[in-house]
Amino acid sequence: MSADAERFVRMYRQMVAIRFFEERVNDLYTRALMPGLAHLYIGEEAIAVGICEALRTDDYITSTHRGHGHCLAKGASPHLMFAELLGKEAGYCKGKGGSMHIADPATGNLGANAIVGGGAGIATGAAFAAKFLEQGRVAVCFFGEGALGQGVLYESMNLAQLWTLPVIYACENNLYNEYTHCSETTAGDMLARPRAFGIDSEAVDGQDVRAVNTAAVRLVERARRGEGPGFLLLDTYRYRGHHVGDIAREYYRSKQEEQEWVTGRDPIALHRAWLESKGLMGRDAFERIDVEVAAEMDAAVEFAMKAPYPDPSRVDEDVYA
Amino acid sequence: MPDMSFGDAIRMALAEEMRRDPRVVLLGEDVAEAGTTFKVLKGLVDEFGCTRVIDTPISEPGFTGLAVGAAMAGMRPVVDIMFGDFLALIMDQVVNQAAKIHYMSGGKWKVPMVVRATMGASRRSAAQHSQSLHAWPSHIPGLKVAMPSTPYDAKGLLKAAIRDDNPVIIFEDKISYTKVKGPVPEDDYVVPLGVADIKRQGRDITLVATSSMVQVALGAAAMLEEIGIDAEIVDPRTTWPLDEKTLIESARKTSRAMVIDEGYFRYGVTGEIASVIAEGAFYDLDGPVRRLGARHVPIPFSPVLEDVTVPTERDVFDLARTMCNK
Numbered sequence: 001m002s003a004d005a006e007r008f009v010r011m012y013r014q015m016v017a018i019r020f021f022e023e024r025v026n027d028l029y030t031r032a033l034m035p036g037l038a039h040l041y042i043g044e045e046a047i048a049v050g051i052c053e054a055l056r057t058d059d060y061i062t063s064t065h066r067g068h069g070h071c072l073a074k075g076a077s078p079h080l081m082f083a084e085l086l087g088k089e090a091g092y093c094k095g096k097g098g099s100m101h102i103a104d105p106a107t108g109n110l111g112a113n114a115i116v117g118g119g120a121g122i123a124t125g126a127a128f129a130a131k132f133l134e135q136g137r138v139a140v141c142f143f144g145e146g147a148l149g150q151g152v153l154y155e156s157m158n159l160a161q162l163w164t165l166p167v168i169y170a171c172e173n174n175l176y177n178e179y180t181h182c183s184e185t186t187a188g189d190m191l192a193r194p195r196a197f198g199i200d201s202e203a204v205d206g207q208d209v210r211a212v213n214t215a216a217v218r219l220v221e222r223a224r225r226g227e228g229p230g231f232l233l234l235d236t237y238r239y240r241g242h243h244v245g246d247i248a249r250e251y252y253r254s255k256q257e258e259q260e261w262v263t264g265r266d267p268i269a270l271h272r273a274w275l276e277s278k279g280l281m282g283r284d285a286f287e288r289i290d291v292e293v294a295a296e297m298d299a300a301v302e303f304a305m306k307a308p309y310p311d312p313s314r315v316d317e318d319v320y321a
Numbered sequence: 322m323p324d325m326s327f328g329d330a331i332r333m334a335l336a337e338e339m340r341r342d343p344r345v346v347l348l349g350e351d352v353a354e355a356g357t358t359f360k361v362l363k364g365l366v367d368e369f370g371c372t373r374v375i376d377t378p379i380s381e382p383g384f385t386g387l388a389v390g391a392a393m394a395g396m397r398p399v400v401d402i403m404f405g406d407f408l409a410l411i412m413d414q415v416v417n418q419a420a421k422i423h424y425m426s427g428g429k430w431k432v433p434m435v436v437r438a439t440m441g442a443s444r445r446s447a448a449q450h451s452q453s454l455h456a457w458p459s460h461i462p463g464l465k466v467a468m469p470s471t472p473y474d475a476k477g478l479l480k481a482a483i484r485d486d487n488p489v490i491i492f493e494d495k496i497s498y499t500k501v502k503g504p505v506p507e508d509d510y511v512v513p514l515g516v517a518d519i520k521r522q523g524r525d526i527t528l529v530a531t532s533s534m535v536q537v538a539l540g541a542a543a544m545l546e547e548i549g550i551d552a553e554i555v556d557p558r559t560t561w562p563l564d565e566k567t568l569i570e571s572a573r574k575t576s577r578a579m580v581i582d583e584g585y586f587r588y589g590v591t592g593e594i595a596s597v598i599a600e601g602a603f604y605d606l607d608g609p610v611r612r613l614g615a616r617h618v619p620i621p622f623s624p625v626l627e628d629v630t631v632p633t634e635r636d637v638f639d640l641a642r643t644m645c646n647k
Contacts, residue, residue, distance in 0.1 A: 060394065094427035103426035110393055111426055115417050121386015122418065128387055129394035132346070132372070139390075152413070155383025162378070318428035319462050321486035 005280050011053055011209050012275060013289050015045040015268050018069045020297045021078055025068065025085065025099075028301070029244040035087050038099040041069030043239035046267035047172050048073035050212025051140055051232070054220045060108045060126040060139035062119025065100045066172075066238075067112030070142050075107040078297055082304035089310040090303075096310075096318065108137075117143060117150030120169075124156040127167035127229075138166040138223045146177035148186055148193065157229070161197045166223035168216070169194065169231045172206065174238040179252045194231035206234030207267045210274070237261040325505040328361040328498035330472035331437075334479040335362065335399065337509060339369050342397055345483060346373045348384050349401025349437075358403055359439070359498050385411040385436065389419045389488075392434040397483055402438040404450045405492060408457060411436070419488035420463030434489075435482045440468075441494040441533050441583060442631050448619035451627075453532075453583040456590050458490045459560040465514050466560045467491040470535035472503040474558055477512030485514060494533040494583075501536060515562030519571065523553030526577040526641050529568060529594055530554055534581040534613075534632060541637035550645050560590055568594060569601035576607045577644050581632050586614030611640055 001009070022042045028034040041048065044066075052061070052073035063070035071081060076092070084091025085099050092102050103111035110126055113119045123141030130137035147153050148171070160167050177185050194201040200222065204215045212234060219230030239262055241249055249258075275281040325333070339345045347362065347369075353376045356363030366374040377384040381402060388398035402408060408415075419432045440453035458464045465487055469475035475493065482489035494501075512518075520535055521542055530538035535556050542552040555571045557564055572578040578598045580591040591612035598610050613632040621627050 062390075092427065093425060093429070096427050097425040101425040103422075103429055105429050110390065111422060111430065113418075115413060118413070118418060121383065121388075121414055122390035122393065124383075125387035125390020125392070125396075125398075126394040127390075129391040129396045132391075133344075133395055152382045152386055155378075155380040156386060158378060158380065159383050159387055318424045320465075321423050321428070321431045321433075 007053060008210065008275060008280060011049050011213065012268070012271050012281070013293065014049045014073055015209065015271065016289055017078070017293050017297070018045045018048065018072050019268060020293050021068060021072060021081070024297050024301050026240070026244055028085070033305070034085055036098060037243040037245055038085065039066040039243045040240045041066055043261065043266070044172055044174060044206065044236045045069055046209035046212050046271070047170065047206045047234045047236055048142070050209045051170055051216040053213050054216035055138070055140065058108055059137050060110055060123065060130070062110045062123040062139070062141050063102070063112035064119065064142055064144060065112065065114050066144065067100065067102060071102045071104065071109055071112065074109050076102065076104050076109065078300035079303045082300045083307045086304045087309060088304060088307040090307040094310055094314070094318070117147035117153045119143060120147070120150070120153045120156040124160050124165060124167050127160065127165040128163065130166055136224055138168065138220050140168045140170055142170045142172065145171055145173040145175070145182045145186065145190065148190060149177070154193070157194055157197050157199060160229040161199050164226065164228040166226070167229045168219050168223060169229065171231065171233050172236055173233060174236050176238060176242070176253065178242045181252070191233050199229050199231045201231035201233065203233045203235070206236035207265045207270060209267055209271050237265065322504040322506055324502045325472050326499055327472045327475050327501040328359065330476040330505045331361055331479055331493065332363070332365065333505065334476040336365060336368065338480055338483045339365070339373060344395060345397040345399060346375060347399050347401060348375050348377055348388055350377055350379055350403055352376060352401050357401060359495060361498060362401070381407050381410040382414055385414040386418065388434045389414055389422070389432055392432045393422065393430050397433055399435040399437060399483060402436055405438040405440040405454050406449050406452045408438055408454045412457070415458060415464065415488065415490070416461050420461045423487070424463060431486045432488050433486045436488070436490045438490060438492055439495045440492040441496055442615070442620045442627060444495060445622060445624060445627065447622040451620035453492070453615065455492045455560060456584045456588070459590065463488065465489040465562065467514060468532040468558065468560060469493065470497070470532050470556050471501065472505045474512055474518065476505055477510055478514065478558060481511040481514050484511065489514070492532060497533060512558065514559045515564055517555055517557045517564035517567040519553065520556050521552065521554040523551040523575065525551045525575055525645055526553070526579065527571040527575045528552050528554045528637065528641065529578065529580045530556060531560070531582045531590060533583050537632060537634050538581055538637055540634035541641065544634065544638045545641055548642065548647055550641060550647060552641060557594070563597065565597050565601060568598055572598045572602040573605040576605055578602070578606065579611045579613065579637070579640060579644065581613045581637055583615055583631050585617060586612065587617050589614055608644060611644060613637060613640060
């Protein structure tokens with residue numbers, strides 16, 4: 001299999017992994033086994049996978065409250081993620097962060113952030129450090145279209161372009177700022193915003209993992225060459241609610257709209273059909289991936305369920321370095 | 322040892338740390354050629370260049386947020402916030418990001434950054450350029466807050482802050498930049514964060530004073546001496562970590578304590594320190610711990626109004642005299 005073909009298969013598998021992970025998160029929530037809430041990435045998998053496929057392990061990302069997909073795509077272990085989601089000592093953050101704060105220096109994950117737009121300054125600053133220290137690293141700032149309402153995003157983009165920083169702003173437009181359609185919150189043209197700063201910007205079908213990857217590779221290579229920041233506007237859709245508890249959604253969007261995306265624009269189904277049409281994978285291979293990934297995720301859940309909670313005496317640790 | 326101004330001591334600290342560690346960079350509005358509006362950083366760009374002394378847009382949340390990420394990724398950024406009032410603009414970056422990242426990540430990421438902000442009234446600059454907001458960050462777990470009152474402390478605390486692996490906010494009194502002078506050793510010393518300093522030994526009353534109020538307390542102590550009251554002045558130097566032991570020991574020794582701080586009186590630093598002393602020294606006190614702070618008003622412009630908003634030597638003298646029944 002060629003390197004390209006391997007990459008296409010790897011991206012398929014990674015999307016399946018994110019979906020299976022999230023389905024288990026939902027299951028843990030509905031069975032009241034998971035404390036708090038979680039924001040599922042189902043439907044948006046092609047973005048995290050297509051972009052992270054273009055990155056090195058030591059490149060940086062910042063993630064969001066809807067961050068499980070970014071973390072997994074960047075290389076996080078499902079075992080340690082589930083342990084964190086359940087508040088266990090073995091989790092990525094020793095149970096102190098939870099679903100919205102998975103962070104992992106080993107994979108360049110600067111952390112998921114529960115402030116909308118909260119990663120903008122951090123990603124831009126990591127890019128500043130990468131440039132200053134001449135490390136050749138780039139940083140990707142994932143955020144939803146809701147963050148287009150936050151001033152610090154524009155301040156960060158201004159600095160990034162002024163100082164030619166190696167940062168890619170990845171705007172996942174899933175159409176809804178929580179429970180409000182983006183047309184009710186966003187004046188003007190989304191892509192005109194980064195373009196006003198002179199940032200190399202591109203709109204991409206966020207359900208097409210290969211298109212996402214192609215656009216990401218171009219902007220990442222450009223940034224790595226020292227040519228400055230990029231911006232991707234990625235059209236996508238959040239299949240589930242704002243969070244796992246957001247079940248009755250008809251008051252803000254129709255079931256018909258949801259169904260159109262699920263049946264017509266599912267990133268995994270689209271990529272699968274393409275892989276089949278190219279003869280890169282057949283039914284057996286898809287089934288094998290499903291079985292393997294399901295087993296891996298089930299093992300991760302089991303590990304997390306059995307893992308011990310942190311001792312309450314550790315509550316005061318890690319406040320200061 | 323030569324006397325040096327407070328502002329010059331800060332510049333000396335920054336220059337020494339920038340020579341020692343190439344990862345230290347300065348970010349802020351007009352920090353390079355202008356050397357800030359207070360000229361405190363003047364000349365640093367000549368030695369370190371504009372890649373390390375970096376003029377930013379007027380964009381406090383942007384460049385503070387950038388400093389958070391840069392610190393996580395291996396730098397030692399020092400951010401200049403021209404007026405402490407602009408702390409309101411950077412609170413999300415400081416409070417929700419910098420302060421919490423170490424804890425939220427289970428200790429995996431560190432944010433070794435410094436925010437230098439000014440404080441202090443009496444420059445006729447009105448309500449948005451005169452506040453002393455150090456109580457705000459002192460309230461937040463994950464932050465450290467330093468408030469130097471002398472050139473010696475300014476150099477030593479700033480050097481300690483830059484070397485600290487946590488976000489540290491250091492408040493510099495604007496009036497002190499040129500007005501306060503004192504001995505500053507040329508050598509490489511630090512003042513550890515969390516260690517109070519007794520600025521004047523005394524027997525009769527403890528005056529706990531921060532930053533600008535240390536000079537006020539020293540002036541009041543000279544007046545009190547003339548009427549036979551021997552005041553001890555304790556400067557906590559950092560509001561967090563707070564050297565509770567030294568504060569309590571001094572109050573137990575003198576049996577009277579007053580806390581003087583330029584921040585707003587309500588829900589502020591004086592309330593916290595007074596409660597620490599009350600809890601730790603209650604049975605040795607002759608009376609309640611008393612407090613002086615900024616009046617609960619926006620700092621006014623007119624000199625006759627502004628001059629009654631922050632504690633003066635006379636205010637300290639009068640209250641101490643009452644407390645000592647003299």
